[in-house]
Amino acid sequence: MATALKPGSRFKSAVCETQVMVVKAPAGEHDLRCGGAPMVAPTDSAGGEPDAAFGGPTLIGKRYVNADESLELLCTKGGKGGLSLGTTPLEVKQAKQLPSSD
Amino acid sequence: MQGTWNADPPADRNRPSTMNISTILDMAAEAFGERVALVVGDERYTYAALREAALRAAARIQASGARCVALLDVASPATPIAVFAAAYAGVPYVPLNYRLTAPELNELVERIAPALLITIDDYRKLLVPRADLGILDRGEFLALPPLDGAPPQPAEDPRAIAVQLFTSGTTGKPKAAILRHENLMSYIVGTVEFGAADEDDAIVVTVPPYHIAGISAVLSSTYACRRMVLLPNFEPRAWLEAMRREKVSNAFLVPTMLGRIVDHLVEHGAAPDLPALRALAYGGGKMPLSTIAKAMQLFPGVDFTNAYGLTETSSTIAVLGPDDHRAAAASDDPLVRRRLASVGRPAAVEIEIRDDDGKVLGPEEAGMVYVRGPQVSGEYLSLGSQLDADGWFPTKDRGYLDAEGYLFLDGRADDVIVRGGENISPGEIEDVLLSHPAVADCACVAMPDEQWGEAVAAAIVLKDGAAVDAAELQELVKGRLRSSRVPQAIVFKDALPYNETGKVLRRVIRQEFAG
Numbered sequence: 151m152a153t154a155l156k157p158g159s160r161f162k163s164a165v166c167e168t169q170v171m172v173v174k175a176p177a178g179e180h181d182l183r184c185g186g187a188p189m190v191a192p193t194d195s196a197g198g199e200p201d202a203a204f205g206g207p208t209l210i211g212k213r214y215v216n217a218d219e220s221l222e223l224l225c226t227k228g229g230k231g232g233l234s235l236g237t238t239p240l241e242v243k244q245a246k247q248l249p250s251s252d
Numbered sequence: 253m254q255g256t257w258n259a260d261p262p263a264d265r266n267r268p269s270t271m272n273i274s275t276i277l278d279m280a281a282e283a284f285g286e287r288v289a290l291v292v293g294d295e296r297y298t299y300a301a302l303r304e305a306a307l308r309a310a311a312r313i314q315a316s317g318a319r320c321v322a323l324l325d326v327a328s329p330a331t332p333i334a335v336f337a338a339a340y341a342g343v344p345y346v347p348l349n350y351r352l353t354a355p356e357l358n359e360l361v362e363r364i365a366p367a368l369l370i371t372i373d374d375y376r377k378l379l380v381p382r383a384d385l386g387i388l389d390r391g392e393f394l395a396l397p398p399l400d401g402a403p404p405q406p407a408e409d410p411r412a413i414a415v416q417l418f419t420s421g422t423t424g425k426p427k428a429a430i431l432r433h434e435n436l437m438s439y440i441v442g443t444v445e446f447g448a449a450d451e452d453d454a455i456v457v458t459v460p461p462y463h464i465a466g467i468s469a470v471l472s473s474t475y476a477c478r479r480m481v482l483l484p485n486f487e488p489r490a491w492l493e494a495m496r497r498e499k500v501s502n503a504f505l506v507p508t509m510l511g512r513i514v515d516h517l518v519e520h521g522a523a524p525d526l527p528a529l530r531a532l533a534y535g536g537g538k539m540p541l542s543t544i545a546k547a548m549q550l551f552p553g554v555d556f557t558n559a560y561g562l563t564e565t566s567s568t569i570a571v572l573g574p575d576d577h578r579a580a581a582a583s584d585d586p587l588v589r590r591r592l593a594s595v596g597r598p599a600a601v602e603i604e605i606r607d608d609d610g611k612v613l614g615p616e617e618a619g620m621v622y623v624r625g626p627q628v629s630g631e632y633l634s635l636g637s638q639l640d641a642d643g644w645f646p647t648k649d650r651g652y653l654d655a656e657g658y659l660f661l662d663g664r665a666d667d668v669i670v671r672g673g674e675n676i677s678p679g680e681i682e683d684v685l686l687s688h689p690a691v692a693d694c695a696c697v698a699m700p701d702e703q704w705g706e707a708v709a710a711a712i713v714l715k716d717g718a719a720v721d722a723a724e725l726q727e728l729v730k731g732r733l734r735s736s737r738v739p740q741a742i743v744f745k746d747a748l749p750y751n752e753t754g755k756v757l758r759r760v761i762r763q764e765f766a767g
Contacts, residue, residue, distance in 0.1 A: 157434065158271030158410035171275065173441060210283045211446020211475075224441055226279055248443050248599055250455070250476070251533045251559035251568045252468040252504050 152179035155221070161189035164196035168208045168229030173222040180221070184208065185231025205232030205239050214240040271410035272433045274339040276440060276475045277303050283447055284477045291454075291481045291498060292329050299477070302332060308396040309337030310404040316386050318368035320344040320416065323461055324357070324375045326484040330390050331461045332470045334370055335415075339433070340404050344413040347462035351752055354378040360418060361385060363428065410434040415467055416633065417563050428633040429563045439468070439566040439627035440475050442600035449478035452528075455502040456494055458486045458509060463753055465536055468567035469504060478502065488516035492524065499528040504559075506536040508754035511543045517550055524551055535559035535568070537754040538661070538679075540686075541593055548581055560595035560659070562647055564638075566627040570603065570659050572596030587654065594658040601625030603659060604644070605652055618652040618677075620665055650677065667758055669698040670706050671736055678758075681708060681739065684732045685725060690718035693748055695756050699741060699765035709765040710739035713747055741765060 155175035162169045163184035169192065170184075182189045185200025200206060208214070210228040215221060216235055222243065223233065233240040277299070280289065285300035297305065313321055321338040323330065323345070331347075338345035346364050348357060358380050361367070366384035370393045379387070414433045418426035455478055459465040473480045481498045483491060486509055495503065505513070510532070517524060532547070532554050539558065548556060555574035561567040572595055580592040602624045605613045613619045622644040630645035631637045639645050650668065651661040662677050669676040678696035685694045693713040701707035714720065722742040729738045743764065749757040 171271065173438075210279060213441070226275055227282055248571055249533070249555060249557040249573045250472070250478075250502055250531055251443070251535070251557050251561075251571055251599075252465055252472050 152181050154178070155180050155182065160192050160226070162192050162194075162196075162227075163200070163208075163229050163231050164188065164190050164194075165198040165200045166206075166208075166229035166231040167227055168225065168231055168233070169227035170208075170214070170223040170233070171226050173213065173224050174220070175222075176220045181236045183234045183236070184229070186234070187231075200229075200231030204234050204237075206230050208233055209242075213243040215243045216240060219243065271437050272339055272342075272406040272412070273414050273436050273440075273471060274306070274336055274406050275437070276471055277306060277336045279446060280474050280477050287451065287477060288479050289474065289477075290329060290332060291479060292327070292484070295329055297329060299474070302336070302474075305329075305333045305394070305396075306336035306340055307403045308399060309333055309393060310340035311399055311401075312388070312393075312396055313337060313341040313343060313368055314404050316368045318343065318366055318386060320346050320364050320367045322346045322348055322361070322364055322367045322369040324348045324350055324369055324371040324379075325390055325461065326350060327457070327461055327466070327482040328390060328394075328484065329482075330370055330393050331466070331482060332474070332480065333394070335467060335470050339414055340406055342404075342406055342412060344416045344430070345467075346416045346418075347466070349418070349460070349462045350375055360426070364416070410437075417462065417464060417467070419563060427635065429629070430631050430633055431563075431566050431629050435566045435627050435629045436471060438625075439568075439600070440471050442627065443568065444472050444475045446475055447477045449473075449476045452499065453502065454479040454481055454498050454500045455504065456481045456483055456491065456498070456500050457504060458483045458491065459504065459506060459536070460752065463536070464561070464563040464567050465504060465506075465753075468561075486512075488513045492516075492526070495526050495529060500526070501528050502531045502533070503529070504533045504535070506754045507534060507539040507543060508537070508750070510534055510547055511540065514543055514546050514550060518546070526551075529554055531555040531557065531574070533557040533559050535561065535595075539593075544577075544592060545581070548577065558595055560661070562649075564628065564630050564632075564645060565601070565623055565625075565647075566629065568599055569601045569623050569625075569627075570595045570597060571599050572658070576658075590660075591654075591658050594654070594660045596659065597657045598623075598659070600627060603653070613652070615653055615655045618650060618662055621647045621649045621651045621659070621661070623647055667697070669696070669708055671701070671708065672704040674736055676708060676737060678708075680733065681710070681729060681737050684729050684737075685710060685712065685739075688720060688725060688728055690714050690720040691725075692716075692718075695748055695758060695761050696739060697758050697762045697765065699762070701740070707740040708737060709741040709761075710743075711748060711761050711764065712742060712744050714744060 159172045164187040165185040186204040214223045280299040281303040289299040290297040368386040415431040457469045556577045558572035559568040560570040605619045607619045648665045663679045681696045692715040698706040699709035749760040
């Protein structure tokens with residue numbers, strides 16, 4: 151189930167507690183999944199168990215990216231399942247640590 | 253209405269686009285709900301309590317029908333609550349400067365009405381009552397009843413305005429700078445690691461609520477899940493006491509505040525005695541070299557960070573980090589050593605220097621500082637976006653980059669003195685004047701001149717008991733710089749006019765020489 155990803159859009163996992171917000175995404179439709187199942191709108195109801203083959207857990211506050219970092223998601227609520235685009239897992243973005251300035 | 257139902261609704265129907273700074277508090281409350289978020293005096297709020305208070309306030313704001321939420325108050329628990337409540341309610345947050353005069357305040361209220369304004373009696377009496385201004389006492393704002401129904405939903409628009417800040421107006425009428433949710437979220441997500449703070453970490457915030465550094469402190473601390481200790485009025489002794497009492501690990505100060513702390517410690521011959529303190533960040537104005545050098549001696553184990561940013565850039569755009577400070581202080585290489593006076597390298601943005609014709613300049617060439625990045629709003633109400641076609645914002649700060657990308661600032665473009673077509677930076681003359689042992693403080697400004705268009709004028713504050721005449725200071729400048737830099741007029745003052753965040757009010761000094 152491919153869907154457009156716009157900055158600010160939110161999705162939740164169909165199979166665990168995970169929620170994400172799109173920070174940036176390339177144009178076009180994408181097959182965003184969590185725990186192997188397509189992610190759904192925050193207001194949709196869902197059920198099932200995450201597929202362990204897709205990794206996880208997804209951690210609150212971590213940013214998840216594809217290989218060229220053209221897609222970036224912020225996890226706003228953690229859950230057991232792992233994030234993927236189709237069957238390709240998303241990776242945790244290594245934060246550029248800045249000294250606390252404010 | 254049945255005829256309008258679409259059998260095949262758009263795919264996005266249930267996917268609200270809600271990039272909104274309230275997400276910051278939602279995440280902190282979700283991950284660290286029971287951790288202490290906020291301390292003001294004896295009052296404490298956990299992240300869960302802060303969120304609950306902000307949601308209650310948001311419901312009150314929505315019920316009022318106000319188009320924005322204004323805060324006219326010193327720092328209190330209402331500060332962070334109002335920031336997030338406005339976001340939950342989907343209206344801009346507009347903190348006002350409580351040091352303004354009654355006419356100035358009422359003029360700003362005129363510009364933001366219809367509004368809901370949170371204040372206390374001291375400031376309420378300054379306001380002219382009007383039908384489109386709802387006033388809520390701080391006490392009432394902090395004691396709102398529990399939610400009666402579903403929590404308010406944030407606006408579904410990432411382009412929505414999160415914060416509207418009136419600029420300090422050191423050169424003219426205050427401009428209404430606007431920061432959108434997408435600017436601030438981009439800044440926070442790009443520069444702060446969520447939940448990075450340890451349970452015991454705390455930051456003391458002394459900048460006022462209406463300053464961009466006061467807003468970014470709330471957002472950054474909440475996202476890092478670092479306890480915020482708000483101090484309503486800065487005074488060195490009270491700051492040191494609060495630092496000890498709360499075992500504070502981090503603090504942000506404007507240069508004048510750090511200067512006063514250094515003076516206080518030197519005067520009392522005392523060590524700071526702050527074993528929990530790990531990091532001191534400063535910004536918001538030019539840091540005198542002598543102050544930072546002395547501070548590094550007084551706080552030897554502490555990490556110093558210089559943060560340079562503007563209201564229009566959602567706060568910090570360049571950072572001189574702790575390692576940069578130590579390397580500069582320890583180096584014999586003058587090019588490394590002078591970096592103590594730089595504002596560091598670009599953080600999550602790009603920076604370039606351009607000349608007056610828009611040509612991009614190379615290292616060591618001084619011109620106007622331009623900045624580009626998603627956190628940069630560069631936008632004012634009524635004036636619109638100031639970004640150029642490629643997204644660059646002219647900061648109106650002058651400066652240059654060194655070969656390794658360290659940014660050095662050289663005053664505001666508006667402050668440049670144009671004498672016979674020659675651009676003169678007040679900073680270079682001030683540095684020379686300050687090197688005289690009798691001079692405690694000074695500021696150079698343009699004065700009208702028939703022959704040259706503008707000429708250099710200087711206002712000087714002497715150290716206690718010191719004496720020097722104008723001719724001697726003029727000779728000093730002539731000897732070190734060029735004759736065009738010599739102040740044509742010099743006045744001696746008891747003090748220079750500053751705003752509360754340490755910016756010298758050149759507009760006021762210029763008036764002195766205008767006649």
